[in-house]
Amino acid sequence: MSPASTKASTTTVDADTRLAPGRPGYRRMSFALFAAGLAAFALLYSTQALLPTVSADFAVSASAASWTVSAATGALALCVLPLSALSERFGRRALMTTSLVVAVAVGLLVPFAPSLEWLVVLRAVQGAALAGVPASAMAYLAEEVRPKALVAAIGLFVAGNSIGGMSGRIVTGWAAQLWGWRAGLAAVGLLAAVCVVAYRLLLPKARHFAPAPLDPRAVARTVRTHLSDPLLLRLYAIGALFMTVFGAVYTVIGYRLVEAPFSLPQGVVGSVFLVYLVGTASSAAAGTLVGRMGRRGALYLAVATTAAGLLLSLSASLAGVLAGLVLITAGFFAGHAVASAAVSRTATEGRAQASALYQSAYYLGSSAGGTLGAVAFHSGGWAGTVLLGLVAVLGVVSITLYGTHSARVQERRLAGLARARRAHPAMAGR
Numbered sequence: 001m002s003p004a005s006t007k008a009s010t011t012t013v014d015a016d017t018r019l020a021p022g023r024p025g026y027r028r029m030s031f032a033l034f035a036a037g038l039a040a041f042a043l044l045y046s047t048q049a050l051l052p053t054v055s056a057d058f059a060v061s062a063s064a065a066s067w068t069v070s071a072a073t074g075a076l077a078l079c080v081l082p083l084s085a086l087s088e089r090f091g092r093r094a095l096m097t098t099s100l101v102v103a104v105a106v107g108l109l110v111p112f113a114p115s116l117e118w119l120v121v122l123r124a125v126q127g128a129a130l131a132g133v134p135a136s137a138m139a140y141l142a143e144e145v146r147p148k149a150l151v152a153a154i155g156l157f158v159a160g161n162s163i164g165g166m167s168g169r170i171v172t173g174w175a176a177q178l179w180g181w182r183a184g185l186a187a188v189g190l191l192a193a194v195c196v197v198a199y200r201l202l203l204p205k206a207r208h209f210a211p212a213p214l215d216p217r218a219v220a221r222t223v224r225t226h227l228s229d230p231l232l233l234r235l236y237a238i239g240a241l242f243m244t245v246f247g248a249v250y251t252v253i254g255y256r257l258v259e260a261p262f263s264l265p266q267g268v269v270g271s272v273f274l275v276y277l278v279g280t281a282s283s284a285a286a287g288t289l290v291g292r293m294g295r296r297g298a299l300y301l302a303v304a305t306t307a308a309g310l311l312l313s314l315s316a317s318l319a320g321v322l323a324g325l326v327l328i329t330a331g332f333f334a335g336h337a338v339a340s341a342a343v344s345r346t347a348t349e350g351r352a353q354a355s356a357l358y359q360s361a362y363y364l365g366s367s368a369g370g371t372l373g374a375v376a377f378h379s380g381g382w383a384g385t386v387l388l389g390l391v392a393v394l395g396v397v398s399i400t401l402y403g404t405h406s407a408r409v410q411e412r413r414l415a416g417l418a419r420a421r422r423a424h425p426a427m428a429g430r
Contacts, residue, residue, distance in 0.1 A: 049273060
């Protein structure tokens with residue numbers, strides 16, 4: 001057998017061993033990463049539903065209390081790239097496990113924070129620890145799952161994120177109403193610990209990971225390459241802007257609902273986050289949307305849904321506000337799943353760094369959205385927060401339209417070159 005045929009045969013076997021629906025290990029992998037996403041997001045946003053009670057307990061403003069969320073997401077954004085480099089050396093599975101264990105340990109200390117400053121510091125440490133999960137998970141999926149199943153697999157991971165965000169807020173909301181916000185944070189820490197045990201028992205060993213030596217210069221070169229790719233830059237910006245909307249809305253919504261005319265109790269405010277179930281469905285359906293509408297079509301639909309939800313949330317009725325949250329959540333999770341999957345498919349090398357850069361942009365958007373959303377709410381009420389969200393949505397539309405225009409220009413250029421080569425065969429070798 002020739003070397004070429006041997007290589008082709010090996011490539012086919014390697015492709016066949018990747019995980020896909022119906023193949024051994026795929027279901028275990030899906031449940032494991034679902035549990036990891038649930039634990040990570042339950043911890044990351046554990047204080048978000050509690051902000052009104054945290055504000056009252058420490059006698060601080062909404063913008064000051066919002067730092068308990070922004071510090072965690074900001075630290076995650078800063079640490080995700082260096083930790084992704086460690087995952088290239090030590091493995092995605094090992095880094096995710098270490099990150100989750102450290103985050104849970106810190107989560108069990110958070111309820112004992114004696115002041116707002118200590119609470120913010122502990123939350124920053126927790127966010128830094130969680131940085132090992134998102135980029136490593138995306139890289140693990142890109143390596144271990146067949147390309148045609150990748151969007152669906154990432155959608156399931158994002159669905160776990162949405163369930164985690166929802167569960168954390170509901171658990172903390174009701175526990176806080178019964179026993180105080182500190183008990184709410186302790187309950188989330190215990191929930192995350194159970195999820196981490198399930199994740200570690202279920203996740204299959206990586207079969208396509210090849211460890212690489214730690215080389216800061218090589219990492220820097222890879223990062224520069226990704227940052228010089230126009231498509232990746234657009235995807236990073238889209239992720240950041242979507243998360244700006246989401247971070248602003250969900251940081252502030254608790255304050256709006258506990259105030260008149262709604263005056264909802266803390267437990268009911270936490271239960272409002274059940275709308276995250278819509279995000280679970282929309283992120284899991286992202287693969288189908290891309291298959292039917294293409295990536296840009298799916299992004300346009302996500303943007304339109306998010307914008308409609310922002311406008312509807314201005315309603316003075318509770319039903320209108322909840323309907324608006326449903327649309328915002330559905331649009332955000334669909335857009336995020338599409339953009340993050342596109343990053344994994346676009347980056348053929350240095351996937352961990354490509355995913356890490358996306359996660360950095362994404363969580364910087366969350367941090368900025370949480371802080372700016374609180375400032376906008378303090379200055380202009382809920383209408384100010386909605387205005388901020390609409391500006392971010394307009395940014396996503398502009399970037400996507402520019403991407404569509406650039407693709408069409410490139411297609412016309414390539415078509416013109418092809419016509420010229422057919423007309424002048426001597427140019428074919430150029």
